Amino acid sequence: MHSAAIVGTGLIGTSVALALRAGGIVTHLVDADPAAARTAEALGAGTTERPDGVVDLAVLAVPPTQVAPVLASLQKDGVARFYTDVAGVKALPGREAEALGCDLASMVGGHPLAGGERSGPLTARADLFEGRPWVLVPSEATSTAALNCALELVASCGATSVLLDAEAHDRAMALVSHAPHLLCSLAAARLVDVDQSVLRLARHGLRDFTRLAGGSPALWADVLAANAGPVAAVLEAFAADVLEAACSLRELARSRGDTDVRVRGGDRLSTSLERGVAGRSGIPGPYGVPEPAHPAVEVDVGDSRGELARLFADVAAVGCDIEDLDLEHSTGRRVGRVRVFVVRGRAHHLAGELRLRGWEVTGPPSYPVGGFCDR
Amino acid sequence: MHSAAIVGTGLIGTSVALALRAGGIVTHLVDADPAAARTAEALGAGTTERPDGVVDLAVLAVPPTQVAPVLASLQKDGVARFYTDVAGVKALPGREAEALGCDLASMVGGHPLAGGERSGPLTARADLFEGRPWVLVPSEATSTAALNCALELVASCGATSVLLDAEAHDRAMALVSHAPHLLCSLAAARLVDVDQSVLRLARHGLRDFTRLAGGSPALWADVLAANAGPVAAVLEAFAADVLEAACSLRELARSRGDTDVRVRGGDRLSTSLERGVAGRSGIPGPYGVPEPAHPAVEVDVGDSRGELARLFADVAAVGCDIEDLDLEHSTGRRVGRVRVFVVRGRAHHLAGELRLRGWEVTGPPSYPVGGFCDR
Numbered sequence: 001m002h003s004a005a006i007v008g009t010g011l012i013g014t015s016v017a018l019a020l021r022a023g024g025i026v027t028h029l030v031d032a033d034p035a036a037a038r039t040a041e042a043l044g045a046g047t048t049e050r051p052d053g054v055v056d057l058a059v060l061a062v063p064p065t066q067v068a069p070v071l072a073s074l075q076k077d078g079v080a081r082f083y084t085d086v087a088g089v090k091a092l093p094g095r096e097a098e099a100l101g102c103d104l105a106s107m108v109g110g111h112p113l114a115g116g117e118r119s120g121p122l123t124a125r126a127d128l129f130e131g132r133p134w135v136l137v138p139s140e141a142t143s144t145a146a147l148n149c150a151l152e153l154v155a156s157c158g159a160t161s162v163l164l165d166a167e168a169h170d171r172a173m174a175l176v177s178h179a180p181h182l183l184c185s186l187a188a189a190r191l192v193d194v195d196q197s198v199l200r201l202a203r204h205g206l207r208d209f210t211r212l213a214g215g216s217p218a219l220w221a222d223v224l225a226a227n228a229g230p231v232a233a234v235l236e237a238f239a240a241d242v243l244e245a246a247c248s249l250r251e252l253a254r255s256r257g258d259t260d261v262r263v264r265g266g267d268r269l270s271t272s273l274e275r276g277v278a279g280r281s282g283i284p285g286p287y288g289v290p291e292p293a294h295p296a297v298e299v300d301v302g303d304s305r306g307e308l309a310r311l312f313a314d315v316a317a318v319g320c321d322i323e324d325l326d327l328e329h330s331t332g333r334r335v336g337r338v339r340v341f342v343v344r345g346r347a348h349h350l351a352g353e354l355r356l357r358g359w360e361v362t363g364p365p366s367y368p369v370g371g372f373c374d375r
Numbered sequence: 376m377h378s379a380a381i382v383g384t385g386l387i388g389t390s391v392a393l394a395l396r397a398g399g400i401v402t403h404l405v406d407a408d409p410a411a412a413r414t415a416e417a418l419g420a421g422t423t424e425r426p427d428g429v430v431d432l433a434v435l436a437v438p439p440t441q442v443a444p445v446l447a448s449l450q451k452d453g454v455a456r457f458y459t460d461v462a463g464v465k466a467l468p469g470r471e472a473e474a475l476g477c478d479l480a481s482m483v484g485g486h487p488l489a490g491g492e493r494s495g496p497l498t499a500r501a502d503l504f505e506g507r508p509w510v511l512v513p514s515e516a517t518s519t520a521a522l523n524c525a526l527e528l529v530a531s532c533g534a535t536s537v538l539l540d541a542e543a544h545d546r547a548m549a550l551v552s553h554a555p556h557l558l559c560s561l562a563a564a565r566l567v568d569v570d571q572s573v574l575r576l577a578r579h580g581l582r583d584f585t586r587l588a589g590g591s592p593a594l595w596a597d598v599l600a601a602n603a604g605p606v607a608a609v610l611e612a613f614a615a616d617v618l619e620a621a622c623s624l625r626e627l628a629r630s631r632g633d634t635d636v637r638v639r640g641g642d643r644l645s646t647s648l649e650r651g652v653a654g655r656s657g658i659p660g661p662y663g664v665p666e667p668a669h670p671a672v673e674v675d676v677g678d679s680r681g682e683l684a685r686l687f688a689d690v691a692a693v694g695c696d697i698e699d700l701d702l703e704h705s706t707g708r709r710v711g712r713v714r715v716f717v718v719r720g721r722a723h724h725l726a727g728e729l730r731l732r733g734w735e736v737t738g739p740p741s742y743p744v745g746g747f748c749d750r
Binding site for chain 2: 191194208273274311313
């Protein structure tokens with residue numbers, strides 16, 4: 001690949017352009033809003049000048065419902081040898097492209113799993129995709145040459161290619177991303193009219209629960225609309241679970257005194273809660289593998305400025321790398337309790353070393369045995 | 376208050392005992408499991424010896440469904456002058472205490488809002504309640520003397536008393552704590568049988584979403600059973616929202632080509648998503664006030680050991696206190712992007728200072744103006 005056209009200079013498009021440019025590829029930037037393209041140009045993502053001839057690859061970084069019409073238009077103008085996109089939904093653009101009579105041999109649908117809540121070119125980074133999965137959904141019609149070009153794109157961005165069936169991708173995204181986002185939004189929306197006197201009783205966990213309810217509503221509405229069927233299926237299944245739990249609770253509320261009903265209902269609840277613990281432990285942690293049980297070293301950090309810095313300096317001095325962090329704190333206190341995640345097997349050692357350095361480590365014990373820990 | 380009996384030496388009971396003891400109050404520890412009481416004793420929470428006479432206050436730190444029977448038993452033995460509890464549900468214990476013929480004048484229901492996922496005496500801390508709200512639900516029958524004793528307890532633990540009606544408390548807890556916990560568990564439970572090939576496509580946000588799905592299933596089952604009615608009501612309302620959203624999505628899926636339906640459905644979705652953003656911003660942040668929009672300084676942190684320590688040392692040197700932290704990272708990278716929350720109004724200053732020190736600060740701009748920021 002020597003040249004590329006980036007169509008749509010939002011977060012993803014601009015980041016792709018920055019990554020390609022860092023690899024010496026000439027990038028031509030296009031956006032429906034010329035100011036956005038000029039912004040990306042000013043950030044060093046490429047040039048807004050039209051390419052002289054046919055570019056090797058056109059990357060469509062537009063919302064899912066715009067992929068097919070934009071593809072048709074670019075192919076009509078013969079802009080590139082090959083085409084790919086980065087939309088979070090794959091089946092609908094593919095179907096619409098076929099319906100519009102696009103050339104399917106030169107097109108590979110794609111979806112880099114990176115980005116998060118931010119949007120727009122100003123937050124773009126060349127290394128946004130480093131180490132991330134990048135799904136490719138070649139159809140039966142896709143040529144090997146087109147697929148190889150897409151594989152080269154993914155490698156240039158430092159990501160890992162993952163080949164998937166388009167429908168399988170969409171169902172997976174519905175489950176692990178789209179539906180959770182919408183569920184979070186619905187939950188957070190329920191809090192809109194709630195009085196502060198009630199909200200102040202909320203604990204830190206509620207902010208975590210609704211953290212996904214951020215991000216551009218317009219972009220997310222487009223993604224959800226484009227993956228409507230699979231997302232609806234997840235929502236309906238979840239609503240059924242919720243109503244079943246509500247039923248158990250209603251039965252419990254009515255059963256005051258009836259021990260059998262109470263025990264059965266309590267057991268059903270406990271089972272749901274236990275499955276919840278199990279389900280959570282399967283979610284990949286920082287290294288893409290399930291988070292081990294009790295991986296964190298918990299340290300109490302005081303209010304004085306610089307405490308966190310001293311803590312992490314000590315962690316580094318002990319020779320541990322910090323993989324993840326959690327902060328817990330009470331209203332009116334800064335910081336408070338810090339959970340430091342280190343490589344499995346090092347937690348006890350780090351806990352012991354920090355205790356020797358005078359830190360108040362609440363867990364785990366310095367030695368991995370049961371019984372009293374050295375407090 | 377000179378003496379207290381702590382009945383139930385789990386996380387909360389032991390923490391209360393530690394706090395009271397630090398204030399010079401004699402604490403007598405009792406637990407259905409004598410080993411648990413001895414553990415708390417070994418941690419310095421008090422003595423397992425029976426009190427000589429009547430203690431001033433008995434604190435019932437037992438699950439909600441056990442409060443009334445334990446209260447009846449303690450009152451029969453004339454253990455204390457006044458009684459309070461710490462269960463997360465208030466209406467049911469009150470009703471059951473009345474039904475059992477307990478003396479309601481000497482009893483004040485209470486609920487300290489602290490603790491989180493951990494349980495058991497080993498994780499107890501004297502300052503667990505510092506700065507936290509502590510709800511008290513005096514009934515019409517509660518004597519002023521009993522209430523004053525409870526207020527003294529709360530003050531001794533460094534918490535802030537909040538007087539509430541018992542039913543209002545339970546409805547509030549259902550909304551901001553109990554239902555979210557159960558919803559998280561149900562969501563996480565759906566992930567149990569999902570293949571790793573799908574889970575690896577999940578992003579960091581999914582772990583946040585299911586973070587509440589931790590904690591002791593047995594304890595939570597008891598809390599949920601004791602607040603069954605209000606929690607069921609929240610779940611039913613939420614399920615209705617979810618099914619309505621699924622309906623909109625199904626309509627969108629069917630409406631390919633019908634622009635009106637698509638626009639209406641898309642608008643309904645956007646409205647839900649926007650309400651989600653609004654709802655989230657109302658949730659109290661570290662200082663108990665709603666989190667300001669874009670409060671965080673975002674810094675890219677490299678892989679080298681000690682980077683985090685250097686970053687926080689620089690933040691301290693600039694004269695900023697860290698109020699909260701967020702870490703984002705890609706699979707295969709440690710740390711990555713750190714969001715540092717500082718006092719509102721200082722973010723731009725900190726961003727500028729960190730840039731001068733060579734940090735790669737992705738936001739906000741050094742000066743709070745629109746347009747190009749100095750990268």
